[in-house]
Amino acid sequence: MEDNDVDTVFGIPASHVIEIYDALRDSRIRTIVGRNEQACAYSADGYARRARRPGVTAVTGGPGLGNIVAGLQTAWSDSSPLVAITSDLSAELRAAGRRGIPHETFDSRGLAAATGAAVTTADSSGELYAAVDDALAASMAPRRGPAVALLARDALESGWTAAPTSPPRPRRQADVPHALIAQAVDALTSARSPVAIVGHGVLWSDAEAALAEFLGRAAIPAITTSPAVGALASSHPWWAGTMGDRSAKELIQSADLALVIGSSLGAASTDDWRWGMPAALVHVDVDPEEFGRNYPASLAIRCDARHFLESASGMLAPVGDRPGLVAAKRPRHPWVDALDSALPVGPTTIVGDVSTTLRWLVRSLHASPRRRLLMPWNSMGLGWSYAAAIGAQVAAPEDAVVSVMGDGGALFSIGELATAVEHDLPVCLVIFNNRSYGVIAELQDSLFDGDRFGVDLRTPDFAAVANAFGVRSWKVDSPRGLHDAVAQATTTRSPSLIEVAISLEDFV
Structure with a gap:
């Protein structure tokens, strides 16, 4: 974990993960001991969303794994890199079925995988390092999400072997598709009334500053989805409200092009897909599986939000006269x-x-x-x-x-x-x-x-x-x-x- 810059683990010591906590005691990693495993998973998720890197929880297998299911499911649904390190029975005991063993589970891997989490396993001490390293990597690419490292009890009891001498694997960035971005810029500058829809992918790519600059150069209004609230200051001259506002819906319905950045346009954001979208829809996302899932895209661009925004800003020419935006009125309460x-x-x-x-x-x-x-x-x-x-x-x-x-x-x-x-x-x-x-x-x-x-x-x-x-x-x-x-x-x-x-x- 230290090799992957993990600085905090949330969890509860237990007999089946006692070796992990013994190692944490002598590490540089801060340990936050919670009061139940579900809360520990939620804390790791909150850490991940604020730090924008993996949040780690370490809990026992069996009941501990069962208690973090809601946390894993929430992280999967919201694409948050929550990593759970937990124990499992040995391969021999797993194959034997129910034996009345403390913390046994019918199918730990199946339980974890059912939440949408990537699952890695270690059945020997030599596999422990790779299982944790792979789980941390899986949580961050290409779409962020939860991962679970299942570490067999006999592997933990045998002790950790030395970490590999090679440095941690590099996090490769996908190539920026400049030609497709140029097409998107041409479509934007040709449109009469384009609108941008900003999803939380902008936050995960640390693209707030790039977004503000892009909108200023492009002179187009931007609507944030609820998970992306704060990606653009509500005082920004081209902020046009949030999805769910009546004015935002009207703006989208009157647009002739929608630029969707880092959003899947899911049911919660579009009133169960009742919102209509322009036929010209440019969709930018790191995950190609999102293209066409909820709305058809006339141009799909697989790209990190920040890379897209920075590249597009560099290509934008003066847009000339475009109708100004009537300042969005935030509902008061x-x-x-x-x-x-x-x-x-x-x-x-x-x-x-x-x-x-x-x-x-x-x-x-x-x-x-x-x-x-x-x-x-x-x-x-x-x-x-x-x-x-x-x-x-x-x-x-x-x-x-x-x-x-x-x-x-x-x-x-x-x-x-x-x-x-x-x-x-x-x-x-x-x-x-x-x-x-x-x-x-x-x-x-x-x-x-x-x-x-x-x-x-x-x-x-x-x-x-x-x-x-x-x-x-x-x-x-x-x-x-x-x-x-x-x-x-x-x-x-x-x-x-x-x-x-x-x-x-x-x-x-």
Whole structure:
């Protein structure tokens, strides 16, 4: 791992991975011990998204592997390089079937692979290094995604052999297809009303600056998908809102060409593909399997987003007179405005969760490359945010990190307050408490005439729970109170929790 510049591992020591933790103790790698394996996987995912490199978790096989399935699935769905290092039984015991052995699993490889993760294995000590090295490499190319290294118990017990003397394999960059990019530039300059749709591939390629320069030279409006919020500052003159805004939909429908950069145009971004797209669609992505998957492309360009944007900017001639963009109007919401205005001016990461608040964060937050918004967008697993925020804070200690959750999601990971305290991670957890699974309550109201079932929750006094962990807390019931609490919490730089009393209707 050190050879691949891994600097942090999230996990829980256990008997079947005890050798891994013994090695970590004597390494340069920081170990963040969590309180359950699912949270450890979410933390590694949050680390990966903020650091834009593999986030690593080390957990036991059997129940530990089972507990990280949601994390692996979320990482696969959102193309995040989460790497799990875990144990497996020896080849002999795997072949013998159920024997009542602690931590046995019917099919560890099949369980991991079912999440979409790449799987590597080691059945001897000589294969351990390669299994981990291959998993780290698989997580980053060509499309990022999860990987699992399954290390047999007898291999771990035999001890690690010396690492190969050759340096780590180089990460080869694909050739930049300049001829195809030139075709795209010609199509853009010939179009009367082109529009750019920006996906999170721009973030993974560190292309925010290249995107801003390209749009300024091309003079075309850009719409960000929800996972790409912050790739372009909302103050940029050619920012035209986010997918989901009515104005964005109208802009796309009136366009004669769409330039799609680093987005698959999946169901969550296009209202289950109800959004129409122009017949002229230039699609740029590192993964050729995305071309035509959801919308047909008139020109498909396999290329890293940053390389495309930099190359295209160099080819652009003055565009002449193109109609100016009417500044996008961000929908306002009093609670989001209060949070937004209280955040520090320095680098900030807001981590959303699946809740009624998320749609308003996406639409109303003043996002930029220095004010990022992370979220579990496609898989939409509840309870991701706080554990992921811990990982983001480890990846970027200088950031103010704020996790925004509902009360239902917060109870998935409330035990990770202990992790934040133990490792002195100044994450601010904001819990909007409407005492319900709000998203499902809204759906039941819509489909069943207000006849709800299983969505009204009995929640604890979250502030008191925080105090029991030694975490500073606030209880507020107004936007002004939220503003003041967030301002104080992000200034003190210690773990904190803010419980916000709201009604279900506050985020409709």
